[in-house]
Amino acid sequence: MRRLAMITATAAAALGATALHAEPLKIGIIESLSGAQTSTGRLYANAVKYGVDRINEAGGFNGEPVIVTEYDNAGGAPDAADKFRNAVADGVHVIFQGASSAIAGQLTEDVRKHNLRNPGKEVMFINLGGEAMELTGEKCQFYHFRYTTTAPMRVNALVSAMKEAGDLGEKVYSINQNYSWGQDMQAAVAAAAQTGGYTVVDEVLHDVNKIQDFAPFVARIRAAAPDTVFTGNWSNDLLLLMKAVGDAGLDVTFATAFLDQPGNIANAGKTALGHYIANNYDNAATDGQFAETYKTATGHYPIFVEGHSAFALGALQQALGTVNFGGGDIGVTKIALALENTTYDSPLGPISVRKEDHQTIRPVVVSKVIENPKYPADDTKMGFATVKVIAGDQAIYPVQDSCKMERPKA
Known part of the structure; x- marks a missing residue:
């Protein structure tokens, strides 16, 4: 016992x-x-x-x-x-x-x-x-x-919202980083041209996070005279691009993926007003x-x-x-x-x-830079206002043929 x-x-x-x-x-x-x-x-x-x-x-x-x-x-x-x-x-x-x-x-x-x-x-x-x-x-x-x-989700949302708002125009410029993401953005902009009713007047792929002065790129954009510039740039490449745009006083609408990155609105200054972003989230939405x-x-x-x-x-x-x-x-x-x-x-x-x-x-939010928003950005008087929210089932695209996922055995 x-x-x-x-x-x-x-x-x-x-x-x-x-x-x-x-x-x-x-x-x-x-x-x-x-x-x-x-x-x-x-x-x-x-x-x-x-x-x-x-x-x-x-x-x-x-x-x-x-x-x-x-x-x-x-x-x-x-x-x-x-x-x-x-x-x-x-x-x-x-x-x-x-x-x-x-x-x-x-x-x-x-x-x-x-x-x-x-x-x-x-x-x-x-x-x-x-x-x-x-x-x-x-x-x-x-x-x-x-x-x-992904790039198609963002670009298609931008094209839809900007066209409805009358802000897309007929001439589009594409500038992106030269690696898989930037190449996807460039391809998505080209693929949406027919739906958007625009012509891609020029497109540029550049080195990633190595360029210190985007003034020459801004000069090339000015020469092409587009209505809208699409860019998937992020990190320093977007910060410095926005700075160069602001310094040059370039009057063109940007359609972006990452404009809400801290510093971009401040760098662009008043030039940022009217720029668009397609994003996963926006407080204002x-x-x-x-x-x-x-x-x-x-x-x-x-x-x-x-x-x-x-x-x-x-x-x-x-x-x-x-x-x-x-x-x-x-x-x-x-x-x-x-x-x-x-x-x-x-x-x-x-x-x-x-x-x-x-x-x-997931839903995709398209927003536009305005003055006196509910949530100001970069300690400025500018920020984002929601233009359109595209529901997830409308934003998604078919599974790519190249995906051959092997699932774990039961």
């Missing part, structure tokens, strides 16, 4: 130890936290931490608080590959990254190879900002989820409740990439609520399957993920 009691006590102690040492969910932010893309990378990290705080305030996951670790990729794909190896060594389950499609391309391939070599110890990649089409095309894979738009909640938590309203990135964490939190590992080992595949079946009700409308390629189906 005494021996039975000892065995029972030992078993109970073991169960107690298991409960005390449940596996925590580990999230890694592999982001550009130094170098030219620091300002953008830091905003992605802010939003991820905001979302994780919401998960932990609600009780965490698997009996433990979610752990977040930052890894600085210094704005380069080779550094991102190194940091991915560090994250795997640290036991990270889910990685987040947003600044740069080139880095996203490196990470999704690293994740794919790791998961092939380590069945049962998979890692998931939630892509917040890498918008190159190939990421849900020839590079699509089950453990990559993209929670942002909502009832303001999320904006105020975010400000209370972080000290500022969500800007640039923070809003939609926080919604990705909201979707993850919702998915985690449907998965129970009982404090035991975490299975990333089960989390990925749950995320596939999650529809998150954002302030702009429902956000889901298409199972065939893991491209987000």
Whole structure:
């Protein structure tokens, strides 16, 4: 009898130890936290931490608080590959990254190879900002989820809204960065010409984040005399382009993807008035409740990439609520399957993920720069007013033929 009691006590102690040492969910932010893309990378990290705080305030996951670790990729794909190896060594389950499609391309391939070599110890990649089409095309894979738009989604939204507003014109200029994302933008602008009723009078692809003076490009734009300039530029390339436009006093409407990046409105000055952006999120397009909640938590309203990135964490939190590992080992595949079946009700409308390629189906907001907005930008008296919100089912495009996703075996 005494021996039975000892065995029972030992078993109970073991169960107690298991409960005390449940596996925590580990999230890694592999982001550009130094170098030219620091300002953008830091905003992605802010939003991820905001979302994780919401998960932990609600009780965490698997009996433990979610752990977040930052890894600085210094704005380069080779550094991102190194940091991915560090994250795997640290036991990270889910990685987040947003600044740069080139880095996203490196990470999704690293994740794919790791998961092939380590069945049962998979890692998931939630892509917040890498918008190159190939990421849900020839590079699509089950453990990559993209929670942002792509070039066709942004360009088609801009063309639709600007044409309705009578601001598109008949002559369009295209200037973009010379890599996968910029090439996608250039292709999308050309593809929308017939629908938009315009002619592309000139198009330019330039080096990424290496040009210090965009004055020659602005002179070329002026010579082409377009009605609208489309650009997918971001980071320093957009900041410096806006500065050159402002310095030259160029009177032309810009149709952009990232005009809400901090500094752009201030750099362009009054020249920015009337410029357009198609984006994942705009405070002015909502009832303001999320904006105020975010400000209370972080000290500022969500800007640039923070809003939609926080919604990705909201979707993850919702998915985690449907998965129970009982404090035991975490299975990333089960989390990925749950995320596939999650529809998150954002302030702009429902956000889901298409199972065939893991491209987000989400609303796209088209906004215009005005004076005296509800949410001023860059400590100026200018900011964004919502022109049109395109619902997710209207903004999305068919699955690319090049996506041949292999799903995990049941």
